[in-house]
Amino acid sequence: MRRGRHDRPAGRSDRGGLRRPVGVGRRPDGVPRHAGRGPGCVAGRGGWRFHRLGQPVKPAPFHYCRPATVAEAVEALESAESGRVLAGGQSLIPAMNFRLTDVSLLVDIGRVAGLDGVDTGEDGVTVGASATQSRVLNDDAAARAVPGLRAALRHVGHLQIRNRGTVCGSIAHADPAAELPALAVATGAVIGVAGPDGHRTMTAPDFFLGPFWTALEDAEIVTEVRFPAAPAGSVTVVDEISRRAGDFAVAGLVSVIHVDGGAVRSARLVGFGVGGVPARLESAEAAISGWASDHPDRELIEAAAHDTADAFDDIHATAWYRREAVAALLVRAARRALASPEAP
Ligand SMILES: Cc1cc2nc3c(=O)[nH]c(=O)nc-3n(C[C@H](O)[C@H](O)[C@H](O)COP(=O)(O)OP(=O)(O)OC[C@H]3O[C@@H](n4cnc5c(N)ncnc54)[C@H](O)[C@@H]3O)c2cc1C
The missing domain is CATH 3.30.390.50 (CO dehydrogenase flavoprotein, C-terminal domain)
Structure with missing residues (x-):
């Protein structure tokens, strides 16, 4: 069933026409959601305001929110009955379209400040939560420090999927057949998490608890994954x-x-x-x-x-x-x- 949900592209209706999922297209006034400041997610005195179109689409109705900071993202997740982080959407959106997952609020972390880094140092590579798989795949410094990143990402889906999908999203999704969680365990990666109680880190073996099941608590977000540099003399x-x-x-x-x-x-x-x-x-x-x-x-x-x-x-x-x-x-x-x- 897991692979079955990837068989059809997200957003395409059974009749072959393209439909626009709630919250990712235009606002009711016709203005594209990406226009303007903080569209779809406004922190006001009364809390969060969300747009909802209510038109019939493949996923069940949901709200959409695009916070600007990690703290706002955590706050939004806390406020929702079943809030989910939206990263590249390459696994989550198909699952929603097939109604395999119940989401009341999508918290899009694509514009959260400071999460898009790919930082390579002597001790390894730190990949931020919104850094795409393609970006990491094409980063020569990252590939020299942690050759497994490029080697693993070459197997992940196709170019179009890697252009949207994130490294941290794959880790958080915890698909047992995915390459990046296995790389995280093999390299001794450390997962950085932000949540209502602040920041914490976990080692990869502690993070993966079962198929599509991780040690993330409610309203927690993976902010980064640090892959240690490959030891000298290793292949x-x-x-x-x-x-x-x-x-x-x-x-x-x-x-x-x-x-x-x-x-x-x-x-x-x-x-x-x-x-x-x-x-x-x-x-x-x-x-x-x-x-x-x-x-x-x-x-x-x-x-x-x-x-x-x-x-x-x-x-x-x-x-x-x-x-x-x-x-x-x-x-x-x-x-x-x-x-x-x-x-x-
Ligand atoms: C046709 C197809 C083929 C694919 N083939 C492969 C493959 O061969 N190998 C492979 O590994 N993957 C494959 N994928 C999946 C792809 O790699 C996804 O991009 C990845 O699994 C999820 O990353 P994402 O950024 O798209 O996450 P999303 O789809 O946005 O999210 C996935 C899940 O993780 C959660 N999440 C995401 N980011 C965070 C975060 N920062 N903090 C907390 N929770 C978070 C979401 O809430 C959601 O539950 C394929 C996908 C498709 C559609």
Whole structure:
């Protein structure tokens, strides 16, 4: 069902015509919503005012709000019965169109000040909540510091989706088949959150609780994700099996592999699309340590099979297929890392 909701573009009616969802088109007076100052979301003495057109559209009726600061966004979320952050809308809007999710207020963070940064330093890359996937994909400094970002983003959807979709939105959405949550776990990323009680940070494994389920509390917003720089001597491989280029992975693997003297010294291996959350493959991490190209693949395959014993069945693949896929991806990643020019 998850992938089914991406099958048709958002905003297109069953009869093939384009409809404009409530709140993202024109105001009742015909003025485009993006015109003027703070349209659709005005902090006045009486609180928030929202526009609502009430015309029949695919999603259930909702209110729309476009705050200018993080504090206003949190306040708006707190004020709503079921408020949701709108980032790139590439997952949320299709889900609303299919009425798979109940939203009373959309809080559009696209214009919130200070959230669009992609800051690269010696210690890693910090991606703000409204930075798009395309922007990060095309950032050479970010790709040098955290090669996994570019490697993962190349697998995410298509150009049009990456032009709107955000890195933080993908993390917050917590799709078990998504690449970026797995990269976050593999690299030890830290997620920055703002909410009614102020700011806090969480490590990626603490953040992902289940399929489409995170440790975010009510009215909390992911403000940034910090990906630590790849350790010297490591090679990052993001690989997956999907039915078509741009589809979600049937099964995938993020590998951060340390190579030394023609053998693997250590690795962080995180599977995605096989369980409810991106999870480290601990047996495989042990088995790959000391592994070299002339060692039998069987050692890695058996360890990966052990780690993915709880893989799930669905309409896209059987659990058996997912286990086999992860094992094959692991062998491929190990060989690629050992042959990589980046390997010392
Ligand atoms: C055809 C298609 C193919 C795709 N293929 C892939 C793929 O191969 N791999 C992949 O990983 N993704 C894929 N996606 C999803 C895409 O990457 C989305 O952009 C991403 O999952 C969500 O990012 P977004 O910015 O669009 O978030 P939105 O759709 O705006 O939001 C998604 C959810 O996260 C919440 N949210 C967003 N930002 C925040 C925040 N800052 N704080 C708190 N909550 C937040 C929203 O409230 C909502 O619940 C695909 C999408 C489509 C339509």
